[in-house]
Amino acid sequence: MRLVAVNQLQAGMRLGKKIYNDEGLILLADGVELTDSLIKRLFLMDIGYVYIEDSITDDIVIPEMLQDETRNQALKIIRKEFKQMSGASGITKGFYHLDKKFSKIMDSILGDLSTQEDPMIMLMDMHTADNYLYAHSLNVCLYTLVLGIAHGYSQEELHVIGMGALLHDIGKTQIPAKIVHKPGMLSDEEFRHMKAHTEIGYRILKDEPNIPLLAAHCALQHHERIDGSGYPRGLKGPEIHEYAKWLGVADSYDAMTSNRIYKKAMLPHQAVEALYVGSGTLYEQEQLELFRDRVIIYPMGLTVRLSNGESGVVVKIDPTTPHRPVVRVLTGPEGEKVAPFERDLGTALSIVIVDVDGSG
Incomplete structure (x- = not known):
């Protein structure tokens, strides 16, 4: 699944994780297909990011701190x-x-x-x-x-x-x-x-x-x-x-x-x-x-841009170097789509994350 800024959601996307109110009650369940009205509702609820299902990243499992x-x-x-x-x-x-x-x-x-x-x-x-x-x-x-x-x-x-x-x-x-x-x-x-x-x-x-x-x-x-x-x-x-x-x-x-x-x-x-x-x-x-x-500063599922121009999604975190995750590259330096491959920033030390989706 992928972490997406609410201002970039599109109708037809499906939620990858539940959305709760702060009393622990489920407002929107995982798997719900988003409509224009639901996206507007997310805006009104002041939610900045949500997880969505995505075929390219469907193998990403977001860990939980608590049961x-x-x-x-x-x-x-x-x-x-x-x-x-x-x-x-x-x-x-x-x-x-x-x-x-x-x-x-x-x-x-x-x-x-x-x-x-x-x-x-x-x-x-x-x-x-x-x-x-x-x-x-x-x-x-x-x-x-x-x-x-x-x-x-x-x-x-x-x-x-x-x-x-x-x-x-x-x-x-x-x-x-x-x-x-x-x-x-x-x-x-x-x-x-x-x-x-x-x-x-x-x-x-x-x-x-x-x-x-x-x-x-x-x-x-x-x-x-x-x-x-x-x-x-x-x-x-x-x-x-x-x-x-x-x-x-x-x-x-x-x-x-x-x-x-x-x-x-x-x-x-x-x-x-x-x-x-x-x-x-x-x-x-x-x-x-x-x-x-x-602290995991780049959450799994987050879209990031690398210093070599590539962009992709964070798919794995090494607890010993949480600031240098594994990124599944989806686009090349010129913004062109590429066959997905994984770049481990823990070994590719000359490459760093320079921007993240929705940070601006």
């Missing part, structure tokens, strides 16, 4: 608990107790990741921009755990940092919906309210019997930055817990690569470049380097 059952159960629990907390009185005073199901779903997520020999951060399932909070919480949890596994944390440590990542934005349940879902830039006053979600989240989690205290500190510190420019306390470098630093990278990456009410998603390579602008100032350089080595 369907685990993903759907996690989103169901997040949705239920967060909705129940929204607007609840007394919640930040410790009168509410989070369900133990969060701990159980963390065990399931870690179980799924443990079956993967070399888990990587990859583009997640396509979601609409509505109720972004639910899918974002799960994505950030997965990305943080992949980084934690690569860093060498123990299972106990992974459980704690995973819980912190899953619940890092829980404070947003107490922020007015008109601010959280505002389709434009926040005013200074609105941004002040939004920033309060870190401290609210900490107060919600710190006394919860089922939640590790370090998870509460993840909620408090995930917007702190090593140069002191973050919030809520303007902490610097070693003052920020290392879990929160990992979480800050994962949170920023998912925010950039997800569809939002007010902006289109970036492709992974664009988001990685944006993160590197903050290397040594916003984020620890060593953490960004490990992140770069664990």
Whole structure:
């Protein structure tokens, strides 16, 4: 299958992967034939890219980070608990107790990741921009755990940092919906309210019997930055817990690569470049380097243009060099169609990817 920008879809194409809303419900099933009205609907849902079936790339199987059952159960629990907390009185005073199901779903997520020999951060399932909070919480949890596994944390440590990542934005349940879902830039006053979600989240989690205290500190510190420019306390470098630093990278990456009410998603390579602008100032350089080595910046199925003029589709990723994939070349240097063949950028070191489909 192939990853195609929505603005390049044509009637008659068939979806290669399901499209979900951010509550885990299927909006469009795989195999659905696209019509002009469905393509327009995708535009209106602010979805930038979808996977489509394609005879030239029908052997490409897109790997999944989680089993369907685990993903759907996690989103169901997040949705239920967060909705129940929204607007609840007394919640930040410790009168509410989070369900133990969060701990159980963390065990399931870690179980799924443990079956993967070399888990990587990859583009997640396509979601609409509505109720972004639910899918974002799960994505950030997965990305943080992949980084934690690569860093060498123990299972106990992974459980704690995973819980912190899953619940890092829980404070947003107490922020007015008109601010959280505002389709434009926040005013200074609105941004002040939004920033309060870190401290609210900490107060919600710190006394919860089922939640590790370090998870509460993840909620408090995930917007702190090593140069002191973050919030809520303007902490610097070693003052920020290392879990929160990992979480800050994962949170920023998912925010950039997800569809939002007010902006289109970036492709992974664009988001990685944006993160590197903050290397040594916003984020620890060593953490960004490990992140770069664990993220698939050119997703399988993506159409790319090479420095020798050829174009093709990414068909295979080597976990040791994820930035140099195998490309199935479909057109030659002059744009002419050629008999498909595979070029391994891991060995063709003089050739690099210079552009991707839809990046402009």
